[in-house]
Amino acid sequence: METNYPKFTKEMKKTHTILFPDMLPIHFDLFQSIFEKEGYKVACLHNSSRKVVDEGLMHVHNDACYPALLVIGQFIDALKSGEYDVDHVALLMSQTGGGCRASNYINLIRKAIYDEYPSIPVVSLNFSGLEKDKDAGFKLKLKDYLRLIYCAFYGDILMNIYNQVLPYEVNVGDSKKLLTSLASKIKAQIGTRKLYKLKKNTKMIIDEFSKIKINKTDKIKVGIVGEIYVKYSPLANNHLEDFLHKEGCEVVVSALMDFIMYSCDATIWNHDTYKNKNKIAFIYKIFYKIMYRFQKKINKIITSHSDYEPFHDFERLKALSQELISEGVVMGEGWLIPAEMAALVEGGCNNIVTCQPFGCLPNHIVSKGMQRTIKKHYPKANIVAIDYDAGATQVNQENRIKLMLSNAKLESMDNK
Ligand code: SF4
Known part of the structure; x- marks a missing residue:
């Protein structure tokens, strides 16, 4: 197979639309505005029909993890939809820079699209200096990375408080x-000094949410943890947050910044x-200190x-682990x-759904594999591990969650 993949050139900035897969709806909406501010034409993909999974199954080896299958399926489904001029699109994928397959998705995407779309460039977004030579036309400046960080924090704050107000x-x-x-107010601040306040x-954000009329009744709190893509992406987890809201629960989802700080910490370690x-470890040390502050x-x-409940303190998370x-x-x-x-149970949220994608060895070990240890340390923990893959049915996943919720209800009745 040809390995001389097309590059994203400077000229393409004016002519091409960059497609990127959705993961965190609130955050990615803010990120899209950052790219647009820099003059890129971008579109966050929200296509989520069964065709996405089928395209993934057709174009990705079945050894690959479910997030890889979905992301690639979503790209190919979008390219085939007729909504985009395939002669003027590029695909954007983030890379964590770690040893996991997430760093290598980019090559899986190139391999999957190459036969049908040989001229479409696949662009990398990463903090680790990967793919430096490939994307001359897609260069983010320091100010853009700064905006991404601030918007990641604002996305986290919005998501955290929204989840605490919505059920009531x-x-x-x-x-x-x-x-x-x-979110529109924050987007309007991009490019101004106001963003950094x-x-x-x-x-x-706090004041505005506090104005919403609520009725603070007793609700079961359910924390969602797991592999980053299936934890956040409604496409991957079959709209898990919506399902839990419909079941009358308050959902607790951890911050994206926890994952970013964890990734920094891992490189430093x-x-x-x-x-x-x-050399990047030295920069990460400074970056980590700023993020934690x-x-x-x-x-x-x-x-x-x-x-409102604040975020988990990252150093506390580390100590607990x-x-x-x-x-x-x-x-x-x-x-x-x-x-x-551990932090969820310590904070009084004993009910946990841990999301695991098919084909993801690391997360099966650290989530399902750790369930027994967690229960030994925290006997009140009520955990259900849900597997997400192309063959799993939503009904089966939801039934297992409902079983966990019945245990939670019994427990809360016992405590009254
Ligand atoms: S952590 Fe698991 S799901 Fe995520 S990229 Fe790695 S192997 Fe895939």
Whole structure:
């Protein structure tokens, strides 16, 4: 097979639309505006019919993990939909830079599309210097990375508070409407200094959500943890958050920034432990310190200005994980999954759905594989591990979650 793949040239910035797969609807909407501000034409893909899975099955080897299958299926389904001029599109994929397959999706995508669409460039978005030579026309500047970080924090704050208000709103639709309008306000700040007013914007989000009329009844809290793509993506987890809301639960989803800090921490740990010459570790150390300071600042604002739950403190997550698993387990989501489960139970959210994609060895070990250890340390933990793959039925997944919810209801009745 030809390996001289097409590059994304500077000229293409004006002529091509860059397609990227959805994962976190709130965050990715903000990220899209950052790319647009820089003059790129971009489109976040939301196609989610069965055709996506079928295209994935047809174009990806069945050894590959389910997220790879879905992402590639979504791209190919979009290319075939007739909605885009295939002579003027490029595909964008993020790469974590770790040892997992997520870093290698890009080559799977190229292989999958090459026969039918040999001239479509596949562009990489990463913080690790990967694919440097390939995408002369797609270059993000320091200010863009800064905007991405701020928007990741704002996405987390919006998602966190929205999830705490939605189940209790008196007028159905109020929280969703507010979420959209607050996201638009943040998007309008991109390119201005206002975006960097973390304190002001956090307070603004809190104040606006506090105006929503709520009826704070007793609801079962359910935490969602797991592999990053199936945990967040409604396409991958069959709209798990919506399902839990319909079942009358309050959903707790951890922050994207936890994963970003975990990825930094993993690189630093590898560098310090194996004394490798990875220069990026030095930058990550500074970056990590700044991110952690931001997180503490946001948590302080949330706790001092509202009754909303703040984010898990990242250093606390790390400390919790060290009682359960080695810090050296950094493949896939590594120690972060057991840490999040422990933090949820510690914070009073005993009910947990842990999402695992088919073909994902690392996350089967650190989520399903850690269930027993978690239960030993936290006897109240009520965990259900759900597998997501092309053959699993939604009914079966939801029935298993309903069983976990019945245990939660019995437990809450016992405690009354
Ligand atoms: S963590 Fe698992 S699902 Fe995610 S890219 Fe790696 S193998 Fe695939």
